Amino acid sequence: MNTTKLKSKPTLNNEYWITLDSQVFGGIETHVLELAAGLIQFKQNVRVVLLTEYANSQPIISKLTSANIPFNFVSELSSGKPHINILKHFYSAIQQHQPKLIHAHGYKASIISRLACLQCKWHSQSHPPAQMTTYHAGETPKGKVRFYDMLDRFSAFMSNRNFAVSHDIAHKIPDKTVVLNNFVSLPPYPKHFGKNIAYVGRLSHEKAPDRYLALAQYFPNDHFHLYGSGPMAAELKPLATENVLFHGHIDDMNAVWDNIGVLLITSRFEGLPMAALEAMSRGIPVISTNVGAISSLIEHDKNGWIGSNVEALRQSLNSWLTLSEVHKAEIRKKARQTIEHHFSIQAVIPQYLEQYEEVLNR
Known part of the structure; x- marks a missing residue:
């Protein structure tokens, strides 16, 4: 299923959910597209779950559609009422669809997905999903975002596994973090080069x-x-x-x-x-x-x-x-x-799958 509007809410068991909050298109969005496409190439069931549907157009939607990558807003996967907050929607979506793993990108998606998975444990769900986070940012943000960034880093212990795209970033996470390379798909080698x-x-x-x-x-x-x-x-x-x-x-x-x-x-x-x-x-x-x-x-x-x-x-x-x-x-x-x-899908995706399986088989 590859749609932004579900007319019904079927159960989507045993999927890998890749989640983020996206308004613009940047490095994190590019990484998410490559990760989803790579996992699909390796025959995995994948869905990109977007936290918020913004009033303005979100560039990632057209790119997910073009790449034929399944995606939904979390509110569409939830049985909760439209006006409830994102955390409640995420918890409801997990309860209804039971993904086997949630891989978050960006501080907002990381914090929300960790709390939702924690709620599942509190409510004694038989098989709560594994929760993982990838840290991308090398800089220390300013203002209000700095508080959320700190909260994201210092709540890393709540994840089943954390990843970073460089050792410098990993050193800023006060919990064990696995460094895995960023990666891209390999396009055809050009016959001519620009100037x-x-x-x-x-x-x-x-x-x-x-x-x-x-x-x-x-x-x-x-x-x-x-x-x-x-x-x-x-x-x-x-x-x-x-x-x-x-x-x-x-x-x-x-x-x-x-x-x-x-x-x-x-x-x-x-x-x-x-x-x-x-x-x-x-x-x-x-x-x-x-x-x-x-x-x-x-x-x-x-x-x-x-x-x-x-x-x-x-x-x-x-x-x-x-x-x-x-x-x-x-x-x-x-x-x-x-x-x-x-740094290609063929080189790095097997490393992610190995990490996923290690956590899921515990």
Whole structure:
């Protein structure tokens, strides 16, 4: 079943539920799509469960539909009245459908699913589902979100298993956490490569698009493209040189990757950015700051470059731009092979299934 509106509420026993709260489309949403698609490839029964149906359109819905991944809002799976809160809906959905495992992404989904599973135990449900959480964020959020982030981390002990996409993130979780690589599906290897220098991601402080603009100043004869939107957009545009092009949010990056020759990641904080994996899976090398788990992905001057500051990134970009086509082809091939061997669905999904089965068989 692949619908956002269930006319009836059939029992969906023994599914893996992947749950999140999603308004925009970013790294977590990309990870969830890849995880669901990967589990389906390995013949598992999977459903993406969205916590909230927002008034504005949610980009993840069209992507789930296009990928033929079953999904529902939690209220549709609940027998509770429409006006009750999300926690009650989640508890009701578990009671009615009895998924065998719930894998949460993001602090809201993690906290709600943990509490709902705890309610199941309190009410002596014979087989409460296993609950797991993946931690993605490398930065420490500010304001009210910081409180929820702390609550998510310090309630990690309530999960049957916790995952992180980098060792840096795992070290921030005060409970045993398994580090598993982010991953992507492997697209066909391109026959031709673009020339554009690109930034792909949210325009926010932790992603440091201001560093990207600083790099553009050193290369006035090259075009620098930014794909993404975010809170820094208004302050960045007046600072940009004439060789910088802002494209805003892109719903479908598949139409854009063919134009990109090299990806720059200028982040101050990261886990393991999905944009880097998507680029390298297409043979597009990445030049990145040394954040999160980047050093597990990029081998400097072999399949990409790592720099500690803007000057180091400038030198690396200059190296790429001045390489011979033969040398560029070698780096592209090594970038692709890195993803294939260590960061692809075929490489990582079996590791998730092993973790799932270990918990379920206890």
